[in-house]
Amino acid sequence: MPVKRTGFFIGLLVAVLFALLPFAGESYYIQLLTVIFYWIGLAACWNLMCGYTGYIDFGSAAYTGIGAYVAGIIMVRSGLPLLTTIPLAGLGAGVIALAVGWPTLRLRGAYFAIATFALAEALMQVAEEWTGLTEGGIGITIPQRLEEFDYYWLYLFLAALVVAITWWVEHHKHGYALKAIHEDEHAAAQVGINTHTIKLKTYVTSAFFIGMLGALEGSRLGYFKPDDVFDVHITIKMVIMSLLGGMGTVLGPVIGATFLQLIEDYLGAQFLNFYLVIIGAIIVCVIIFLPRGIVGSTIERLRLKFRRQP
Amino acid sequence: MSLLTARGVSKNFGALAALSGVDLTLNEGEILGVIGPNGSGKTTLFNCMTGIHKPSAGRVEFEGRDITGKPTHGICRAGLVKTSQIVQPFTGMSVLENVLVGGLYGKGLSLHHARDEAMAILEKVGLAEVAAKPAGSITVAMRRRLELARCLATGPKVILLDENMAGLTPTEIDSVLELLRQLNAEGLSLVVVEHIMQAVMGISQRVMVLDYGEKIAEDAPAAVVADKRVIEAYLGEEYA
């Protein structure tokens, strides 16, 4: 137990240090870190559900989209303050996740992936067509915006919170249930785990946070169209970041998101057109040489090393 | 008093009638043996009683309550569990964690209590030395014991054992039988599906025989082996 606690407090300390960073002055790094925290948050949400249960969601962008539109529409229509709309956006995403998860989480892996992918595409169409509500393809302009540093702090806070939840899950009862479900759902049910409820709870929690992150990002953009916030590339990035860092580990999405976002930032500036190819090559290499991701493979190696010692 | 009852349980897989109108009664404190040739429906019967399959017809009662088609996790929490014919430990977890999960969810224990109990159960079934090993790395005989340990952790009143002794050496079988007798003496009721005749006949107070999804005999072990229909089912008509 003490070792685990130490890990938690080190994490907390790192988060506090990052929270103090803006007082050192405005810089390019604050902007870069803002984006990194946003992606850590998203990847951590995806990992919490998909990394731990093995149910692959190919439509997580549905929840960034719902979050962005729920918050945006409420602000436009009622003029509620931005910060009030954020939890409402999370609730909106959570309710949809409940409605979608209830039937589809009874389906096994592959069907769930297809169903969620279809959901994100369908919701994007709805947002395109329902012009009375969403302005359709013309796009929606968000009337409120926070200060640059506020996004930095909020993304840091949300990312830290989701990582902390993952840490909690990993060290408590719930984590054992998720791992058991991942390994063998029939066997899990046979030792008394209500697999459907546990998957559903985890899925809704994950969607709730994705919705809030999506809402914040929508206001940061200031203006967006359905294909910006329901973009399948958002989902793909969440998947790749979790995969690179290590699915089903607490720090995997943190490392994966930071790593990918940094190379994207660096290569995007250096090799304008080639950078996607290079990123593709890096991803392939990591998957071949570190099949459990950067964090997952490291943990495995350490474990083997310690086990060999008498 | 009858603890577990199946009445007229049938299960069809498409055109195949895997079970047709099977009755089963298990009394409190009893060990009931179930035998039958391959494909006669033994596993299917267990699956119908533990909610893994929904019976096509019939009714299953546990402690007087209807549990027909109830979810598996609920039946487990009520106190009825089974070991699987094909061992299915959570291979990514340690042996201890496998048992721990049973205590956490089957019995609703806290992490702290479940850990202590899991260790005690591992002692009992003789797996304490390998507690920290990954469940995927232990021998088949140990995996079968682990199946049993995980069931025990859920705090059951009845365990259905589906060929839990398959592939074991005679010495290993003897030690499992001894363990089962001990558990039974402590109040656990058992239904034992087994191909190894000596084992099942030795331990059961009563034996029922399935053939092509139907119950063809049910009696004391000695009477069952002498039954004409049973010999026919196992050896063919010319031996009967």
Ligand SMILES: Nc1ncnc2c1ncn2[C@@H]1O[C@H](COP(=O)(O)OP(=O)(O)OP(=O)(O)O)[C@@H](O)[C@H]1O
């Ligand atoms: N899920 C299933 N789908 C279709 N057919 C099945 C299914 N499960 C079992 N069967 C069929 O039902 C029949 C009974 O199978 P069951 O596994 O219950 O037999 P068994 O008595 O346990 O046999 P064994 O001694 O080989 O374990 C077999 O013909 C089998 O092929």
Ligand SMILES: [Mg+2]
């Ligand atoms: Mg069988």
